[in-house]
Structures are given as structure tokens and as C-alpha cells.
Amino acid sequence: MNILALDSSGAVATVALYCDGRIRGEYSIDHKLTHSQTIMPMLDELCSRTEYDVKDTDLIAVAGGPGSFTGLRIGAAAAKGMAFATGCDIMNVPTLEGLCYQFYGYSGIICPLLDARRSQVYSGIYRFENAALKTLYKGEALALDEQLERLKEIEGNIVFLGDGVDVYGEKLVAGFGERCMIAPAHRRYQSAACVAVRAADMLKEGIKPVPAEDFAPEYLRRSQAERERDERLAKEGG
Amino acid sequence: MISEAELSCLGILFMNDMNDIKILAIESSCDETAASVVLNGRKMLSNVISSQIDIHTLYGGVVPEIASRKHTERINRVVDKALKDAGMSLDDVDAVAVTYGPGLVGALLVGVSFAKGLAFAAHKPLIGVHHIEGHICANFLQFEELKPPFPCLIVSGGHTTLARVKDYGVYEILGRSCDDSAGEAFDKVARAIGLGYPGGPKIDALSNEGDPDAIAFPRAKVDGSDYDFSFSGLKSAVLNYLNSCALKKQEVNTADVAASFQKAVVDVLVEHSMLALEMGGEKRFAIAGGVAANRHLRAAFEKACEERGVEFFCPSPVLCTDNAAMIGSAAYFEYVNGVRHGLDLNAMPALRLGERM
Numbered sequence: 001m002n003i004l005a006l007d008s009s010g011a012v013a014t015v016a017l018y019c020d021g022r023i024r025g026e027y028s029i030d031h032k033l034t035h036s037q038t039i040m041p042m043l044d045e046l047c048s049r050t051e052y053d054v055k056d057t058d059l060i061a062v063a064g065g066p067g068s069f070t071g072l073r074i075g076a077a078a079a080k081g082m083a084f085a086t087g088c089d090i091m092n093v094p095t096l097e098g099l100c101y102q103f104y105g106y107s108g109i110i111c112p113l114l115d116a117r118r119s120q121v122y123s124g125i126y127r128f129e130n131a132a133l134k135t136l137y138k139g140e141a142l143a144l145d146e147q148l149e150r151l152k153e154i155e156g157n158i159v160f161l162g163d164g165v166d167v168y169g170e171k172l173v174a175g176f177g178e179r180c181m182i183a184p185a186h187r188r189y190q191s192a193a194c195v196a197v198r199a200a201d202m203l204k205e206g207i208k209p210v211p212a213e214d215f216a217p218e219y220l221r222r223s224q225a226e227r228e229r230d231e232r233l234a235k236e237g238g
Numbered sequence: 239m240i241s242e243a244e245l246s247c248l249g250i251l252f253m254n255d256m257n258d259i260k261i262l263a264i265e266s267s268c269d270e271t272a273a274s275v276v277l278n279g280r281k282m283l284s285n286v287i288s289s290q291i292d293i294h295t296l297y298g299g300v301v302p303e304i305a306s307r308k309h310t311e312r313i314n315r316v317v318d319k320a321l322k323d324a325g326m327s328l329d330d331v332d333a334v335a336v337t338y339g340p341g342l343v344g345a346l347l348v349g350v351s352f353a354k355g356l357a358f359a360a361h362k363p364l365i366g367v368h369h370i371e372g373h374i375c376a377n378f379l380q381f382e383e384l385k386p387p388f389p390c391l392i393v394s395g396g397h398t399t400l401a402r403v404k405d406y407g408v409y410e411i412l413g414r415s416c417d418d419s420a421g422e423a424f425d426k427v428a429r430a431i432g433l434g435y436p437g438g439p440k441i442d443a444l445s446n447e448g449d450p451d452a453i454a455f456p457r458a459k460v461d462g463s464d465y466d467f468s469f470s471g472l473k474s475a476v477l478n479y480l481n482s483c484a485l486k487k488q489e490v491n492t493a494d495v496a497a498s499f500q501k502a503v504v505d506v507l508v509e510h511s512m513l514a515l516e517m518g519g520e521k522r523f524a525i526a527g528g529v530a531a532n533r534h535l536r537a538a539f540e541k542a543c544e545e546r547g548v549e550f551f552c553p554s555p556v557l558c559t560d561n562a563a564m565i566g567s568a569a570y571f572e573y574v575n576g577v578r579h580g581l582d583l584n585a586m587p588a589l590r591l592g593e594r595m
């Protein structure tokens with residue numbers, strides 16, 4: 001089973017090759033260039049260094065959201081183009097679940113936080129039970145305080161990760177004290193190796209990948225124009 | 239035994255096959271998801287366009303975020319249909335081409351990222367194409383006899399550019415709009431007189447019932463340039479006229495406004511274009527772009543060219559609006575000129591005509 005994985009949902013551009021249970025290579029960079037300029041050359045480099053022909057791919061795994069709308073689409077469209085050429089399906093790996101795999105097997109609570117602007121975060125609450133990822137609260141766009149209220153109701157230590165930690169780290173430490181662990185730099189952000197392994201586990205859990213033509217990111221937030229239109233219609237209607 | 243004549247015939251067929259270049263082209267710069275297969279830059283083997291206009295009409299104009307989302311959802315089916323309609327598989331095409339600018343950056347990125355993934359996985363060369371060069375090349379698809387050099391006016395929702403096509407793939411910008419494009423002016427005026435979006439076709443239709451000389455709207459000149467355009471003053475003049483009518487409680491004849499506004503736009507476009515023809519001395523002139531589908535505009539150019547003994551070229555409406563066949567044609571001339579892009583090709587929302595990345 002060969003899985004080609006990519007994640008361009010946040011600041012890190014990351015690609016990985018998973019071949020028969022091993023990560024043959026992973027390439028991540030966190031630099032100012034846009035994903036449009038980096039992610040495909042990185043994949044090209046990874047494939048040539050590992051003597052891998054992309055045509056041998058069985059599954060393409062993509063961090064399918066939430067995240068930066070444009071970033072998600074750069075990864076999604078590239079995946080859809082590669083899947084078109086190779087004929088393989090796409091596994092839509094929720095970005096937050098991929099992040100949780102940075103702390104695979106951790107006994108406490110895992111809370112990835114992505115800065116969603118507009119005073120919100122994209123976040124979910126997860127825990128590993130018997131080596132399986134369990135979702136306590138599924139990913140959504142919400143106010144940080146709302147998510148922190150939920151965490152106060154759950155016992156155990158919490159690891160926070162994702163770029164939301166960069167923005168809200170002090171608040172998290174102040175709110176949870178010794179219960180709180182902030183992910184260190186090497187395990188704080190998106191990793192395509194995590195996306196690949198999560199995709200392999202999703203297959204084992206019976207989650208089916210989708211044909212390339214049916215794949216689209218799950219943004220967890222509608223466009224501003226749609227929100228404003230609905231508000232206007234609601235006002236007019238009411 | 240095969241006769242010499244048969245051999246040479248086989249040879250020619252063989253040579254033709256070897257020289258035939260088939261390009262799969264993708265266009266997603268605005269609100270049309272499009273794909274096409276083009277043979278040798280001149281023959282359209284398929285032309286698939288998935289329009290989003292019904293969605294954007296709800297918002298009174300193109301919403302970039304929605305356009306980008308729809309492109310992502312639709313692009314595989316559009317490309318698949320383009321190949322099927324052309325009766326071929328991805329293996330049969332020689333290169334993958336994609337519009338990389340100008341346009342809406344989020345929308346462009348979908349096509350560019352998809353094309354890069356496709357070219358990479360299929361081991362095909364990648365060619366980034368300038369959207370406006372594509373519009374110009376729509377003329378090459380329709381008119382096999384058309385050859386450079388000739389001046390060309392490109393008028394669309396986002397662009398108003400007067401250019402000289404010096405050779406295949408070689409362009410010189412003569413003039414462009416300093417503010418609103420002609421298409422934007424149409425949309426804004428259409429909104430002001432209650433026609434809604436998209437403005438171009440609606441003004442074109444309504445102006446049939448109006449008097450183009452009823453209201454004297456200005457024909458703007460741009461200081462220091464004979465070829466540049468400015469339409470924001472004209473748009474303001476129309477809005478001022480509507481306001482003054484409202485103040486005087488005078489009823490507005492919207493058909494007269496539409497016809498007079500349209501004539502003011504067309505007059506300036508024709509005047510600058512004819513000046514370019516006189517300076518260059520060519521006997522051919524072409525127009526392109528979405529607004530080139532406007533019937534009054536076509537008629538005015540037809541007349542002006544005829545008066546000067548100049549052959550006039552204008553693509554059929556389906557090739558005027560955004561499409562990928564025109565991108566496939568432009569890509570062919572880039573291909574034979576040796577242009578290839580790397581996997582770091584980026585969307586360039588403000589790419590200038592003739593500029594190469």
C-alpha cells in the first residue's frame with residue numbers, strides 16, 4: 001500500500017510517502033514562500049530522492065480541512081490533478097485528526113487549535129483509547145473560550161497544539177496550569193507523515209476514500225458573502 | 239510492393255502524426271471552470287465550459303471565495319469531459335496548459351495547482367498561459383488564415399487592452415484602461431439602472447430600444463496617451479445624470495441611458511483602435527474578450543474596418559467568453575517557442591500582457 005500524503009492547510013508545507021507501513025520520506029518546510037510555489041517541487045524532490053514513481057500510488061491522502069481556505073485548495077487541487085492522472089482515490093483526512101497523530105498514544109486529552117481569525121479557532125477535542133483516536137468534540141469553528149469551557153468539564157492532562165497555540169499559549173497556561181502541556185516546536189504543527197498514517201488507520205476503520213472528482217475540502221466555515229446574504233435574508237424575512 | 243507514391247503518402251501521414259501537437263488546456267481565472275483539447279493551436283477538439291453565473295448572480299457579481307470553491311469541486315469532471323469529447327486519454331496529449339494570470343488569485347490557484355499535479359503525475363510538460371493572450375488566440379482558432387502582425391482590442395469583464403500582435407506569442411501593449419475595465423463600467427451602469435448582473439448582455443439588449451444620441455455622455459481621453467482608456471468618468475457621468483433626473487423628479491428612459499452609455503464606450507474603443515491601425519498600417523484587425531460578444535460593438539467595428547478596407551476578425555460568442563480552447567491555442571505557440579514551466583509555477587493575478595514568468 002503506497003500512500004502519498006500532503007498538508008497545506010496551515011503555514012507548514014508538508015509532503016510524505018508511506019509505503020507498506022513505513023514512512024519512506026517526509027519533507028516539511030515552514031517558510032514564507034506560498035504553498036503554490038513549494039509543495040509540488042517538494043513532492044517532486046521527495047519522489048526523485050526516494051526513486052518513487054507517483055504512478056505507483058494507491059491512495060492520495062490530503063489534509064482536507066479546516067485551515068486556510070486558499071491553502072486547503074492548493075493541496076486539494078494538486079491532489080485532484082495527481083489522482084486524475086493516476087486513477088487513485090483520495091482520503092480526506094480531517095486536518096485536526098492529522099494533528100492529533102503528533103501525540104499518538106498519549107493518555108490525556110488532545111486539543112488541536114488552529115487560528116481561525118474573527119476571534120475564533122478551529123478546534124476539536126480528542127483522546128486515544130486502545131490505540132484508536134476517539135472524538136469527544138468534533139472539529140468546528142468556535143470561540144476559544146467556548147472550547148476551554150468544555151475542557152474544564154473533562155478530567156486529565158491536556159496537550160495543546162496547532163498554530164492557535166502561538167496566539168493563545170499564555171492564556172492556555174494561565175487557564176489550565178499543571179494540566180496543560182504546550183506542544184514543542186517539532187510536534188506543534190501539521191505533518192504529512194501524520195496525515196499518511198491517519199489515512200492508513202481510517203482505511204482500517206472502514207472509512208472509504210472518495211473518487212477524485214467528488215473530493216472537496218471541508219472548510220467548516222462558509223464564505224463571507226454567503227454568511228452576509230443569509231443574515232440579510234433573515235433580517236428581511238423577520 | 240508499395241509504390242513510391244504510397245510510401246511518400248505514408249511518410250506524410252507519419253510526419254503529420256509526429257508533428258501534431260495536442261494540448262490539454264485548463265482555465266479557471268474567474269467564474270468559468272473550463273477545459274479543452276486543442277490540435278496545433280488552430281483546431282478545437284473539445285471545449286467544455288462549466289459556468290457559475292447562476293450562483294454569482296445571487297450576489298450581484300463574482301464572489302472570489304465561492305468561485306474558488308466551485309472550481310475545486312468541478313475541475314475533474316470538466317477535464318474528464320474535455321478528454322472524452324476529444325476522443326482521447328491523458329496519455330495522448332503532448333502537454334498540459336493552464337491560465338496562470340491575470341485573474342482572481344484564489345480561482346487561478348485551483349487551475350494552476352490541479353494542472354501541476356496532473357502534469358507531474360502524468361509526466362507531461364507544463365505551460366502557463368496569459369489569460370489575455372488566450373483571448374487574442376481565440377481568433378486563431380476561428381480563422382485559420384489569420385496571421386500576425388495585427389492590432390487587437392481585448393475587452394472583457396476584467397480587462398480593456400489594446401495590443402499589437404507582432405508575431406505568435408509576441409505582444410506589445412499599446413494602451414489599457416487606467417481605471418475600470420469596459421466590462422466593469424457595463425456592470426456598474428446596469429446596476430444603477432436596475433438591470434442587474436451581468437450588465438453587458440442586458441445593456442446590449444435594452445439599448446436596441448433606446449436612442450444612442452439621446453444623452454451626451456463624455457468620451458474620455460487620458461492625458462499623455464492616445465491609446466489608454468478611462469471609463470470611471472463615464473460611469474460617474476451616468477450616475478450623475480440619474481441623480482439629477484431623480485432630483486428634478488424627471489422620469490428616466492433607461493433604454494436611452496443604456497444606448498447612449500454603450501455608444502460612448504464603443505466610440506472610444508473604435509477611435510483608439512483605428513488610430514492603432516493607422517499608425518501600424520496593417521490590413522487586419524481583431525477583437526477578443528467577453529465584451530466582444532456585444533452586438534453593437536461588433537457592428538461598430540465592422541463598419542469602421544470596412545470604411546478603411548481592413549479585414550475584421552471577431553470570434554463567435556462562445557470563443558469570446560472565458561474558455562480553455564483559447565488557452566490551448568496560446569499554449570501551442572508557447573510550446574513551439576520552447577516555453578516550459580516548472581512545478582513552482584504560481585498564480586500571478588496582475589500578470590501583464592507579454593510578461594513571462
